[in-house]
Amino acid sequence: xxxxxxxxxxxxxxxxxxxxxxxxxxxxxxxxxxxxxxxxxxxxxxxxxxxxxxxxxxxxxxxxxxxxxxxxxxxxxxxxxxxxxxxxxxxxxxxxxxxxxxxxxxxxxxxxxxxxxxxxxxxxxxxxxxxxxxxxxxxxxxxxxxxxxxxxxxxxxxxxxxxxxxxxxxxxxxxxxxxxxxxxxxxxxxxxxxxxxxxxxxxxxxxxxxxxxxxxxxxxxxxxxxxxxxxxxxxxxxxxxxxxxxxxxxxxxxxxxxxxxxxxxxxxxxxxxxxxxxxxxxxxxxxxxxxxxxxxxxxxxxxxxxxxxxxxxxxxxxxxxxxxxxxxxxxxxxxxxxxxxxxxxxxxxxxxxxxxxxxxxxxxxxxxxxxxxxxxxxxxxxxxxxxxxxxxxxxxxxxxxxxxxxxxxxxxxxxxxxxxxxxxxxxxxxxxxxxxxxxxxxxxxxxxxxxxxxxxxxxxxxxxxxxxxxxxxxxxxxxxxxxxxxxxxxxxxxxxxxxxxxxxxxxxxxxxxxxxxxxxxxxxxxxxxxxxxxxxxxxxxxxxxxxxxxxxxxxxxxxxxxxxxxxxxxxxxxxxxxxxxxxxxxxxxxxxxxxxxxxxxxxxxxxxxxxxxxxxxxxxxxxxxxxxxxxxxxxxxxxxxxxxxxxxxxxxxxxxxxxxxxxxxxxxxxxxxxxxxxxxxxxxxxxxxxxxxxxxxxxxxxxxxxxxxxxxxxxxxxxxxxxxxxxxxxxxxxxxxxxxxxxxxxxxxxxxxxxxxxxxxxxxxxxxxxxxxxxxxxxxxxxxxxxxxxxxxxxxxxxxxxxxxxxxxxxxxxxxx
Numbered sequence: 157x158x159x160x161x162x163x164x165x166x167x168x169x170x171x172x173x174x175x176x177x178x179x180x181x182x183x184x185x186x187x188x189x190x191x192x193x194x195x196x197x198x199x200x201x202x203x204x205x206x207x208x209x210x211x212x213x214x215x216x217x218x219x220x221x222x223x224x225x226x227x228x229x230x231x232x233x234x235x236x237x238x239x240x241x242x243x244x245x246x247x248x249x250x251x252x253x254x255x256x257x258x259x260x261x262x263x264x265x266x267x268x269x270x271x272x273x274x275x276x277x278x279x280x281x282x283x284x285x286x287x288x289x290x291x292x293x294x295x296x297x298x299x300x301x302x303x304x305x306x307x308x309x310x311x312x313x314x315x316x317x318x319x320x321x322x323x324x325x326x327x328x329x330x331x332x333x334x335x336x337x338x339x340x341x342x343x344x345x346x347x348x349x350x351x352x353x354x355x356x357x358x359x360x361x362x363x364x365x366x367x368x369x370x371x372x373x374x375x376x377x378x379x380x381x382x383x384x385x386x387x388x389x390x391x392x393x394x395x396x397x398x399x400x401x402x403x404x405x406x407x408x409x410x411x412x413x414x415x416x417x418x419x420x421x422x423x424x425x426x427x428x429x430x431x432x433x434x435x436x437x438x439x440x441x442x443x444x445x446x447x448x449x450x451x452x453x454x455x456x457x458x459x460x461x462x463x464x465x466x467x468x469x470x471x472x473x474x475x476x477x478x479x480x481x482x483x484x485x486x487x488x489x490x491x492x493x494x495x496x497x498x499x500x501x502x503x504x505x506x507x508x509x510x511x512x513x514x515x516x517x518x519x520x521x522x523x524x525x526x527x528x529x530x531x532x533x534x535x536x537x538x539x540x541x542x543x544x545x546x547x548x549x550x551x552x553x554x555x556x557x558x559x560x561x562x563x564x565x566x567x568x569x570x571x572x573x574x575x576x577x578x579x580x581x582x583x584x585x586x587x588x589x590x591x592x593x594x595x596x597x598x599x600x601x602x603x604x605x606x607x608x609x610x611x612x613x614x615x616x617x618x619x620x621x622x623x624x625x626x627x628x629x630x631x632x633x634x635x636x637x638x639x640x641x642x643x644x645x646x647x648x649x650x651x652x653x654x655x656x657x658x659x660x661x662x663x664x665x666x667x668x669x670x671x672x673x674x675x676x677x678x679x680x681x682x683x684x685x686x687x688x689x690x691x692x693x694x695x696x697x698x699x700x701x702x703x704x705x706x707x708x709x710x711x712x713x714x715x716x717x718x719x720x721x722x723x724x725x726x727x728x729x730x731x732x733x734x735x736x737x738x739x740x741x742x743x744x745x746x747x748x749x750x751x752x753x754x755x756x757x758x759x760x761x762x763x764x765x766x767x768x769x770x771x772x773x774x775x776x777x778x779x780x781x782x783x784x785x786x787x788x789x790x791x792x793x794x795x796x797x798x799x800x801x802x803x804x805x806x807x808x809x810x811x812x813x814x815x816x817x818x819x820x821x822x823x824x825x826x827x828x829x830x831x832x833x834x835x836x837x838x839x840x841x842x843x844x845x846x847x848x849x850x851x852x853x854x855x856x857x858x859x860x861x862x863x864x865x866x867x868x869x870x871x872x873x874x875x876x877x878x879x880x881x882x883x884x885x886x887x888x889x890x891x892x893x894x895x896x897x898x899x900x901x902x903x904x905x906x907x908x909x910x911x912x913x914x915x916x917x918x919x920x921x922x923x924x925x926x927x928x929x930x931x932x933x934x935x936x937x938x939x940x941x942x943x944x945x946x947x948x949x950x951x952x953x954x955x956x957x958x959x960x961x962x963x964x965x966x967x968x969x970x971x972x973x
Contacts, residue, residue, distance in 0.1 A: 277479030282318040284470045293349045302378030307464045309382035359405035381450045390492030399508045402435040410519030420523040422536045436551035443501045451493035459487045524570040530659045537567045579703040585646045586714040592638040643741045663693040708752040729770025732763040764835040775815035783808020784851045789908045802915045809916035837924045845933040922961035923971045
């Protein structure tokens, strides 16, 4: 058995620096240690893996090439079969009969004269020209629209030349009717459509920041070139046409059909102003340089040598060109490209700019006249000013501040006018109040539903409790139908005015920087910011405050006059309640203006007085006619102490308070503000003092009316009813003397009644307060009792009344305000 040993590895073939050449030398060399040998071993393995990967990649690539070759062979087979089929068809079509027919037709064609051939060729070229022009004008795509318009203009010029040649007698064999029809198609059909397409391209508005500016200018130059080519116009005429079309586009954007009565769209103003600024920039960018170069390019090129026309298969210029005369073959457009210099262009542009600015501003004013919402007006103002600030300053030679001031003036005037109209609508509140008072009907206008009348509530809470809560609040504040109408009118007005205040704040927060395309100096930015964000809102806010003061003053005068007219009305008390509720709800939502804070306050005292007068009539009348005419003291047996003094008020005094609070509640708990309660107490103190003093005076003088007491009845004998009036004067004098002598025993007999009254007075003063009038009443009653000189008894009486007041004050809560 023989063993074969592999040759030593040649390390020089591996990548990397190796000082030795074979593997035995590595192991025999003393300069290599074991770690170095392991490193070399690892490098060898990496090299082996790399070569294996390359080999696999090469094999895979060869296999893929083989598969591609197979696919190519299969495709070639299919193509060869198609070629065989085509050759078979060609062989069929080249048969004896087919070739014979073609030879006959060729013979007939060659037998015609050269003149007929030329006429026929031009006719076919004209037909192809009209067809291609119609096809171009039918395309609606915006891409390459300028190129199509220029090509269409070339076709139009070619068609016109061919028709002129036919009219000049160069086509003796042509059909005159057909030529007339084609002339009408070209002049009245295609020309109108071509010019309409050019106008539409020139009128097109491109929003700032959209599209490529260079492409837009190139399309614009081609559209102007198409016009110059179609009408043989020079540079001056082209510029005039462009400005005229743009002016008509601006006017058309701002025009409104009066018959349709469609509201003006604010977007039309933006479009018109955008066209205005765009025109200024386009003219300065195109004239005189780019436009003159474009017109010069048209003059340098022969019409039938244009590449676009040569590419059109429908024209077949390679066939029909030779049948055209020299006038057509060598035709070049005659266009003046040098009749417009920079100075003339500036004059034309400046003249157009003045007229266009007036049209835009007039359209802005007309649009603003139809806008009544502040939010919409501010949005339009913002869009217009932003557009002008960003685009208006790009045109050279124009001062953008002039147009900016004119725009501000137009918008500010309309905003002030709308503001006055909206603020003046506060008069509608007065109209609602006046209508309610004029249609006042007792039992209907003064009626309001009770808070505790559960049967009249809509207790269906399936859709939430908002409506139920609103009903409860309305009843709590006494808002019947008349009050609700006036308050709803004011709330609607206030929401509008509140929106105006929000708009003013919004104007103050706006920033008017223009650093998108260019960097402005800080002074210009600050000046513009001062005008638009400070001066304009300040003027609007000042006018708002002045208008508010004026409108509230008129409304206050109107309501005061209306109330004065009703002060003698039998329903004055209920009308006063209505006025108080309306004024309360209005004053709860007054604008933030110190000069209107006093609205309605002048009429409030008289309204409170009328309210109090109506409320106290019934309780005070019952006290005077029932409680004060009673001459017996109920509960005398439960008096305490020495001397015996009452410890509770009389039933009449207690019932008076109950009736009073009940009448106040019937009028409405919402009416009894601290001021109203103060007026009520003051009025009651005065009227109670008068009634009580009168009663005490009658009691002490013996002039009290005959009353039926609980202990005795004093019917007058029938004999006295028939007594003659003619009595002796001396007897009458004696009777008066006897009555005076019997007065002192009456005071003694009514001593307990006076003490009880004194207690009632102290008790009522705890609710109504004490003033000089009420103190005088208590002093008078005290002087008629035997307690005048007993300070202890007086203090006991006051203390017990105060204690009883503390125990019962919650029963009469309305009087505690």
